[in-house]
Amino acid sequence: xxxxxxxxxxxxxxxxxxxxxxxxxxxxxxxxDATYWKTADDAQTGLNAVYATLPDSRDFWRDCSSxxxxxxxxxxxxGMGYISMGTYSAxxxxxxxxxxxxxxxxxxxxxxxxxxxxxxxxxxxxxDAEARFILAMRYFRMAQLFGDLPLIKEKPVTxxxxxxxxxxxxxxxxxxxxxxxTAIAGLPAxxxxxxxxxxxxxxxxxMLRANIYLYMASMKKFHxxxxxxxxxTEAAKSANDVxxxxxxxxxxxxxxFKKEANNNNKEVILAYQYVQDKFTQFxxxxxxxxxxxxxxxGWASFCPTRDLIDSYxxxxxxxxxxxxxxxxxxxYENRDARLKMTFMLPGVPVLRPNGTFTPYQxxxxxxxxxxxxxxxxxxxxxxxxxxxxxxNPKPGENWANWPIYRYSETLLILAEALNESDPGxxxxxxxxxxxxxxxxxxxxxxxxxxxxxxxxxxxxxxxxEFVAEHKRYFDLxxxxxxxxxxxxxxxxxxxxxxxxxxxxxxxxxxxxxxVFNVNKNYIWPVPQSVIDRNKSLxxxxxxx
Numbered sequence: 001x002x003x004x005x006x007x008x009x010x011x012x013x014x015x016x017x018x019x020x021x022x023x024x025x026x027x028x029x030x031x032x033d034a035t036y037w038k039t040a041d042d043a044q045t046g047l048n049a050v051y052a053t054l055p056d057s058r059d060f061w062r063d064c065s066s067x068x069x070x071x072x073x074x075x076x077x078x079g080m081g082y083i084s085m086g087t088y089s090a091x092x093x094x095x096x097x098x099x100x101x102x103x104x105x106x107x108x109x110x111x112x113x114x115x116x117x118x119x120x121x122x123x124x125x126x127x128d129a130e131a132r133f134i135l136a137m138r139y140f141r142m143a144q145l146f147g148d149l150p151l152i153k154e155k156p157v158t159x160x161x162x163x164x165x166x167x168x169x170x171x172x173x174x175x176x177x178x179x180x181x182t183a184i185a186g187l188p189a190x191x192x193x194x195x196x197x198x199x200x201x202x203x204x205x206x207m208l209r210a211n212i213y214l215y216m217a218s219m220k221k222f223h224x225x226x227x228x229x230x231x232x233t234e235a236a237k238s239a240n241d242v243x244x245x246x247x248x249x250x251x252x253x254x255x256x257f258k259k260e261a262n263n264n265n266k267e268v269i270l271a272y273q274y275v276q277d278k279f280t281q282f283x284x285x286x287x288x289x290x291x292x293x294x295x296x297x298g299w300a301s302f303c304p305t306r307d308l309i310d311s312y313x314x315x316x317x318x319x320x321x322x323x324x325x326x327x328x329x330x331x332y333e334n335r336d337a338r339l340k341m342t343f344m345l346p347g348v349p350v351l352r353p354n355g356t357f358t359p360y361q362x363x364x365x366x367x368x369x370x371x372x373x374x375x376x377x378x379x380x381x382x383x384x385x386x387x388x389x390x391x392n393p394k395p396g397e398n399w400a401n402w403p404i405y406r407y408s409e410t411l412l413i414l415a416e417a418l419n420e421s422d423p424g425x426x427x428x429x430x431x432x433x434x435x436x437x438x439x440x441x442x443x444x445x446x447x448x449x450x451x452x453x454x455x456x457x458x459x460x461x462x463x464x465e466f467v468a469e470h471k472r473y474f475d476l477x478x479x480x481x482x483x484x485x486x487x488x489x490x491x492x493x494x495x496x497x498x499x500x501x502x503x504x505x506x507x508x509x510x511x512x513x514x515v516f517n518v519n520k521n522y523i524w525p526v527p528q529s530v531i532d533r534n535k536s537l538x539x540x541x542x543x544x
Contacts, residue, residue: 037113037114037116037117038117039119040119040120040123042117043113043114043117043119043123043124043127044127046110046113046114047110047114047127047130047131049106049110050106050107050110050130050131050134051130051134051273053100053103053106053107053134053138054134054137054272054404055137055141055272055402055404055470056272056281056402057272057274057281057283057387057402059402059469059470060283060286060287060302060387060402060468060469060470061077061080061286061301061302062080062470062473063302063467063468063469063470063472063473064080064081064083064084064302065080065083065084065470065473066084066472066473066476066486067084067305067307067308067472067476067485067486067488067490067514068304068305068308068463068467068468068472069302069303069304069305069308069468070084070302070303070304070305070379070380070490070511070512071084071301071302072299072300072301072302072303072378072379073301074512076301077093077094078092078093078094078095078096078097079092079093079094079095080094082094083473084486084490084512084514085512085513085514085515086486086514086515086516086517086521087515088524089525089528089544090525090526090527090528090531090540090544091527091528091529095524095525095527096527096529096530098141098142098145098146098524099142099146099526099527099530100138100142101150101152101158101159103138104135104138104139104152105152105156105157105158106156107131107132107134107135107138108135108152108153108154108155108156109156110131111128111131111132111135111154111156112154112155112156114127114128114131115128125186126186126187126188128182128186129182129183129184129185129186129187129200129205130183130187130199130200132179132180132182132183132186133179133180133183133187133200133204133205133208134200135176135179136175136176136177136179136180136183136208136212137176137208139151139172139173139175139176139179140173140176140208140211140212140215142172143169143172143173143176144215144474144477144478145523145524146523146524146526146541147169147523147541148166148167148168148169148172149166149167149169149172150162150164150165150166150167150534150536150537151164151167151171151172151175152164153175159530159533159534160533160534163534163536164536165536165537166537170216173212173215173216176212177209177212180205180208180209180212181209183200183205183208184202184205184206184209187200187201187202187204187205188201188202189201189202189203189245197263198262198263198271198273198401200270201269201270202245203242203245203247203269203270203405204269204270204404204405206238206239206241206242207238207239207242207269207270207405207409207410207413208405209234209238210234210235210236210237210238210239210242210410210413210417211235211413213231213232213234213235213238213417214232214235214413214416214417214478215474215478216228216231217231217232217235217417217420218478218479219478221420222478222479222480223480223522227420229420229421232417232418232420232421233417233421235413235416235417236413236414236417236418236421236422239410239411239413239414239417240414240427242269242407242410243410243411243414246266247266247267247269247407247410248266248267248407249266249267249407249408249411249434249435249438250265250266250267251438253337253338253341253438253439254341254342254385254386256268256403256406257386257387257400257403258389258400259274259276259389259398259399259400259401261400261401262274262399262400262401263401266407267406267407267408268401268403268405268406268407269404269405269406269407269410270403270404270405271401271402271403271404272401272402272404273401274398274399274400274401274402275399276399277397277399279399280396280397280398280399281398281399281400281402282395282396282397282398283387283388283398283400284387284388284389284390284392284395284396284398285297285298285299285301285395285396286299286301286302287301287302287383287384287385287386287387287388288300288344288383288384288388288390288395289344289360289362289369289370289376289377289378289383290369290370290374290375290376290377291352291353291368291369291370291376292344292350292351292352292360292369292370292383292390293350293351293353293388293389293390293391293392293395294351294353294355294390294391294392294393295353295392295393295394295395296352296353296369297395297396298370298376298383298395299376300370300376300377300378300383302384302468303378303379303380303381303382303383303492303511304342304343304380304382304383304384304467305380305382305490305491305492305511306380306382306490306491306492306493306504306508307488307490307491308463308467309339309343309345309382310504311460311463311464312335312336312338312339312464313335313336313441313460314326314334314335314336315334315335315336315440315441315442316334316442317441317442317444320335320502320504321504326502327502328500328501328502328503329500329501329502330502331500331501331502332345332347332348332502336439336440336441336464337438337439337440338439338464338465338467340385341385341386342384342385342386342467342468343382343383343384343385343386344360344382344383344384344385345360345382346359346360346361346362346363346381346382346493346501347359347360347361347501348360350390351390351391360383362377362378362381362382362383362493363381363493363497365497366497370383372492372493372509379492379509379511379512380490380491380492380493380509380511381492381493381509382492382493384468386467386468387400387468403469408435408465408466409465409466409471411431411432411434411435412431412432412435412458412461412462412465414427414428414431415427415428415431415432415454415458415461416455416458416462418431419451419454419455419458420451420455423448423449423450423451423454424448424449426448428448428454429443429444429445429447429448432444432454432457432458432461433445435461435465436461439464444457459475459479462475463475477522480522482516482521482522483516483518483521486514486515486516486521487514487515487516488514489510489511489512489513489514490510490511490512490514491508491509491510491511492508492509492510492511493508493509494506494507494508494509495507495508495509517543519542519543520541520542520543520544521543523541523542524541525540525541525544526540526541526544
C-alpha cells in the first residue's frame with residue numbers, strides 16, 4: 001500500500017478543479033473497467049481519490065461565516081464573506097461549493113466497483129468502511145446546510161441522471177448513520193503500517209456518529225422544543241467509547257496546528273493529510289498581515305473579531321468585565337492560555353523579516369506595514385497565529401495537516417450530551433476540566449447540576465477550543481443562537497489610539513455589518529444553477 005497515492009491523486013484533483021471548476025464526475029470512471037479494479041493496489045488508489053474529498057484547510061476560510069472572524073474581501077471566494085453578512089443568494093458561487101454531489105458520486109463509484117472485486121475479504125471490508133465514512137460525512141455536512149436533499153444511494157449516478165426529488169433531511173441523516181455504523185464495524189482501532197498513518201479509524205467513525213446524534217438532538221430540542229434524551233444518550237455513548245481508546249490531550253495546544261504534529265501526536269483522531277513539497281496549503285499567508293513573519297508576506301484575509309478576543313476568560317474563570325485580574329492596559333495577561341497561542345495581538349511582539357521580534361501595531365496611526373485597511377492589513381487589528389508558521393521561509397507551501405476530529409472535541413461532545421440528558425453526571429466536569437486545565441483555567445465543578453449555566457460554559461469552551469476549525473458556524477445553527485450573535489456588527493480594536501487597548505467601553509473600529517434573517521438563514525438555498533438543471537428539486541428552500 002503506497003500512501004504517496006493519496007497526495008498524488010489529491011494534487012491531480014486540485015489542479016483539475018483550479019482549471020475547470022469543481023469536478024462534476026469522478027476521475028476514477030475514466031479508467032477502463034476492464035483493465036482496472038483488479039488488485040488491492042487498484043482499490044487502494046481508488047480509495048485515496050475518495051479521501052481527497054474530506055474537509056480540508058479551506059475550512060479555515062469558512063470560519064468567517066461565524067462570529068469568530070471577518071473576511072477582508074467579502075466578495076472573494078465566490079461570495080464566502082456574504083454568509084455572515086446575510087447577503088448571500090442562490091446564485092453565489094460559494095453556495096455551489098458546498099453542494100458536492102460530485103463527491104457523493106465519487107464515493108459511491110468506489111463502493112460499487114469495490115463490491116465486484118476479488119481481494120482479501122478483511123481488506124475489502126476495511127476499504128468499504130473507509131469510503132462509507134467519507135460518504136456519510138459528506139451527506140451530513142450537506143444536510144446541515146441545505147436541509148432536505150436528493151438521496152442517491154449505493155449506485156453512482158449523477159444528480160441529473162437520478163432525477164430525484166429531495167428526501168426529508170431525517171432520511172438523509174438516517175442513511176448517513178447507516179453508513180457510519182458500517183464504518184464502525186469495519187474499521188480498525190489503529191493501523192500497524194507506517195504508510196497507513198492518517199487513515200480513518202474506528203475512533204473517527206465513532207466521532208462522526210456522536211456528531212450526527214448531537215446535531216439531531218440539538219435540532220429537536222432547540223428548534224422544535226422537543227427534548228429527546230435518547231439522542232443525547234447516543235451521542236454521549238459514542239464519545240465515551242472514544243475516551244477508552246488511548247487518545248489524550250497534548251500538553252501544548254499550539255503544537256497541534258504545526259507541521260511537526262502531523263500524525264505524531266496523541267490528540268488528533270482524524271486529519272486531512274498534507275505532505276512537504278508534494279501537497280501543501282497556504283494558511284500561513286492567509287493568516288498573516290504584511291510585514292510579519294520571516295518573509296513579511298501576508299494577505300490578512302481573515303481577521304478575528306473583537307467579540308471573540310474579549311470572550312476569553314481570565315485565569316480566575318471570570319470574564320474580563322468581572323475579573324479583578326483584568327488590566328485594561330495589559331489585557332492579554334492573566335487570560336486563557338489559548339488567547340496568545342491563537343492570535344496576533346496589538347502590542348505583543350511578533351517575528352519580523354529581519355529576524356527581530358517587535359510589537360504588532362495594527363492601528364493606522366502607527367503607519368506600520370500591518371496597519372488596518374492597508375493592503376495586507378486586515379479589518380479588525382487582530383490576526384491569527386493558529387495555523388500560521390511565521391518561521392517558514394515558504395509560507396505559501398505549508399504542510400501542517402488539517403484536523404477534522406481532535407480528542408478535545410470528544411470530551412466536549414461528551415460533556416454537552418451528558419449535560420442535556422443527565423446534568424448531574426460527574427463525567428461532565430471531568431471532561432470539561434481536562435480541556436480547561438490545559439488552557440490554565442479553573443474547573444467548572446460548581447456548575448454541575450445547573451444545566452443552563454453549564455450549557456453556556458460548554459458552548460464557550462467549544463468556541464475557544466475550535467477557533468478557525470469551522471465548528472462554530474455549525475454550532476450556532478444547531479443551537480439556534482445564530483439569530484442572536486450574527487445580527488450584530490463585527491468590531492475590531494479601539495479607534496482612539498490613546499484609549500487603553502483593553503477598554504471595551506471605548507469606541508472601536510467597525511469591521512462589518514452583519515444580518516441573520518431567522519426566517520431563512522438557518523437553511524441555505526439550493527444553488528440556482530442546480531435547480532435550473534433539475535426542476536425536480538423545486539420548490540426552493542423557504543425564503544429563498
